Amino acid sequence: MFMEFKVTPWEVEGIVDYQKLIEEFGTTPIDEKMLERIKKDFGELHLFLKRKIFFSHRDFDMILDRIEKNQKFALYTGRGPSGHTHLGHIMPWIFTKYLQDKTKANLYFQLTDDEKFLHEREMTIEETHRFAYENALDVIAVGFDPERTFIFSDIDYAKTLYNIAIKVAKKVTFSTVKAVFGFENSTNIGMIFYPSIQAAPCFLPSILENEKIPVLIPAAIDQDPYWRVTRDVAEKIGYYKPTAIHCTLLPSLQGASGKMSASDPDSAIFTVDTEEDVRRKVRNAFTGGRTSLKEQRELGGDPEVCSVFLYxxxxxxxxxxxIEERRKNCLNGDIICGECKAYLTEKIIRFLKEHQKRREKAKDVIEDFLLKD
Structure with missing residues (x-):
């Protein structure tokens, strides 16, 4: 039974009931019919689709229509640079790469260094701008096509973005953003205007490529409120409504009730973590195990709440x-938490070693990816 939960673009509390969230946000579940269509169009289903990690959408069927007619669309996603990149951030980027590989679509990647400066009380604009650069290295390390990938920070690309955002802002009332985002009298006016900045890249491909092009946004479901507002005004200013495909949130290492946070180092695995960091964090991770080995063998564990199994x-x-064999062995008490932790630790270490090599190489080519005014 799910307890009360809260999901906003800045905060997640409790164990999320994603079916209830679909109803609350008004999105559409990805059903078997759509999965069959994706498989037909792409030749294969990504792991994230098979396991329903990407589970919801807004008008993704319209993008599939365009793919089948060989018509253009663009990809748009982003990152709020409040700290180093963790695996929860990379998860939708991996899926975005799959989409780019299959469709050859251009990707526009927004680094919202302005938003994080406005939202995080203790952060300076210099800090968020520096993290934007650091996060961009991780984006490049995922392996996007350099000929089709355009990365920009809001601060560096402010002139271009503002010219779009001001048109959005004129069509959005304060009562709308107050209702959608929960803004209060104490909210600074930068945050009140900011949703129009995050809306701007939805229309950027149409402007830069000089033709009306819809965007598909692969992102975690917590970002959906931005697209609800954007979709309400898109046609009023002459563009397609943005489409979206949503993923669930990778749980915290400290338990399933909440997402990982860049401000809590032990809640997540970061791309800059050392081997020792990984070993310590996984060793201390929350599991679905029992209080004693005897109980574990007799009663089994609970993989559904175990951060190690979920990773x-x-x-x-x-x-x-x-993975199903591991689930069964956990439930039956045939495997103990230490074995799963050791297995996951080595998997993560191997992944990070390769990612960190590509991340270092990205420093030599980052300028080739950046859009600036």
């Missing part, structure tokens, strides 16, 4: 047979 399910065990 394997989401990212680090692609073999469906193996």
């Amino acid at each position: 394997l399910y989401y990212l680090f065990e692609e073999d469906d047979t193996k």
Whole structure:
């Protein structure tokens, strides 16, 4: 039974009931019919689709129509640079790369250094801008096509973005953003205007490519409120409504009740973590195990609340047979938490070693990816 939960673009509390969230946000579940269509169009289903990690959408069927007619669309996603990148951030980027690889679409990647300066009381604009650069290295390290990928920070690309955002802002009332985002009298006016800045890249491809092009936004479901507002005004200013495909949130290492946070180092695995960091964090991770080995053997564990199992399910065990065998062994008490932790630790270390090599190389080519005024 789910307790009360809260999901906003800045905060997640409790264990999220994603079916209830679909109803609350008014999105559409990805059903078997759509999965069959994606498989037909793309030749294969990504792991995230098979496991329903990407589970919801807004008008993704319209993008599939365009793919089938060989018509253009663009990808748009982003990152709020309040700290180093963690695996929860990378998860939708991995899926975005799959979409780019299959469709050859251009990707516009927004780094919202302005928003994080406005929202995080203790952060300076210099800090958020520096993290934007650091996060951009991680974006490049995922392996996007350099000929089709355009990365920009809001601060560096402010002139271009503002010329679009001002048109959005004119059509959005304070009562709308207050209702959608929960803004209060104490909210600074920068945050009140900011949703129009995050809306701007939805229309950027149409402006830069000089033709009306819809965007598809692969992102975590907590960002959806921005697109609800944007969709309400898009046609009023002469553009397509943005479309979206949503993923669930990778749980915190400290338990399933909430998402990982860049401000809480032990809640997540970061791309800059050392081998020792990984070993310590996984060793201390919340599991679904019992209080004693005897109880574990007799009663079994609970993989559905175990952050170690969920990390394997989401990212680090692609073999469906193996993950189901591990689930069964946990439930039956045939495997103990230490074994799963050791297995996950080595998987993460191997992943980070390769990612960090690509991240270092990205420093030499980052300028080739950046859009600036």
